[in-house]
Amino acid sequence: MQDSKKNPFELENGCTLWEIANQEPVVNKMFNDAMVSSSCLFNDYIVRYGDNIFKGIESLVDVGGGKGVMAEVIAKKFPHVRCTVLDLPHVVCDNPNDGIVKFVSGDMFNYVPPANAVLLKWILHDWSNEDCIRILRRCKDAIPSREARGKVIVLEAVVGLTSAMISKEPQLLFDMLMLMVTEGEERDENDWKYLFTKAGFSSYKIICTFGFSSIIEVYP
Ligand SMILES: C[S@@+](CC[C@H](N)C(=O)[O-])C[C@H]1O[C@@H](n2cnc3c(N)ncnc32)[C@H](O)[C@@H]1O
Numbered sequence: 001m002q003d004s005k006k007n008p009f010e011l012e013n014g015c016t017l018w019e020i021a022n023q024e025p026v027v028n029k030m031f032n033d034a035m036v037s038s039s040c041l042f043n044d045y046i047v048r049y050g051d052n053i054f055k056g057i058e059s060l061v062d063v064g065g066g067k068g069v070m071a072e073v074i075a076k077k078f079p080h081v082r083c084t085v086l087d088l089p090h091v092v093c094d095n096p097n098d099g100i101v102k103f104v105s106g107d108m109f110n111y112v113p114p115a116n117a118v119l120l121k122w123i124l125h126d127w128s129n130e131d132c133i134r135i136l137r138r139c140k141d142a143i144p145s146r147e148a149r150g151k152v153i154v155l156e157a158v159v160g161l162t163s164a165m166i167s168k169e170p171q172l173l174f175d176m177l178m179l180m181v182t183e184g185e186e187r188d189e190n191d192w193k194y195l196f197t198k199a200g201f202s203s204y205k206i207i208c209t210f211g212f213s214s215i216i217e218v219y220p
Pocket residue numbers: 018035036038039063064065066086087088091106107108109120121122123126
């Protein structure tokens with residue numbers, strides 16, 4: 001990759017955040033633990049709003065689901081949903097596969113295992129538009145039609161859409177963070193609409209907003 005396309009983190013460290021996490025067990029643990037903490041923040045909301053979201057869903061893949069905290073909460077609260085986590089090998093390698101969540105190692109750019117629904121929590125904000133469209137297309141390949149209740153559930157900030165004005169500040173701070181360490185950014189509703197349309201989805205619905213994140217259901 002040309003230097004002009006590298007983010008400041010890569011220019012400083014000579015590799016991406018995901019590559020460092022793969023090479024350095026301490027960084028890998030620190031990052032995964034931080035993601036576990038962030039998931040705990042959202043668990044209450046998923047449980048509170050989940051009745052409508054997970055109604056009629058028999059299977060779900062949490063793409064880039066890390067240590068599986070969110071998937072486990074969903075599987076416990078909504079036992080009719082079989083949950084699978086897809087993540088990179090160094091993230092899922094030490095996860096026991098004997099619990100209510102199944103772990104699969106793989107690359108979301110290549111393949112997403114089939115399921116009624118795909119969850120993308122804090123994934124797309126790490127990637128450029130081009131990469132997001134590739135990921136979303138793999139997700140669309142994995143789900144059935146809308147009539148068969150196929151959908152992608154995106155948990156991300158919708159910049160400008162907040163439950164309280166005070167939440168706009170963390171949205172913009174996260175935008176700066178994404179700019180520094182990833183290829184991505186925080187997106188407003190128009191940005192999201194562009195990505196969903198380009199990836200071949202027919203419509204979407206922002207079903208709830210809390211703090212600086214929202215839940216967006218995206219339909220094939
Ligand atoms: C910002 S974290 C979000 C983790 C989790 N969804 C959460 O919110 O707690 C991004 C996740 O994407 C995973 N990831 C990065 N590249 C990936 C790829 N090519 N295929 C699958 N997972 C990937 C990372 O290992 C990490 O667990």
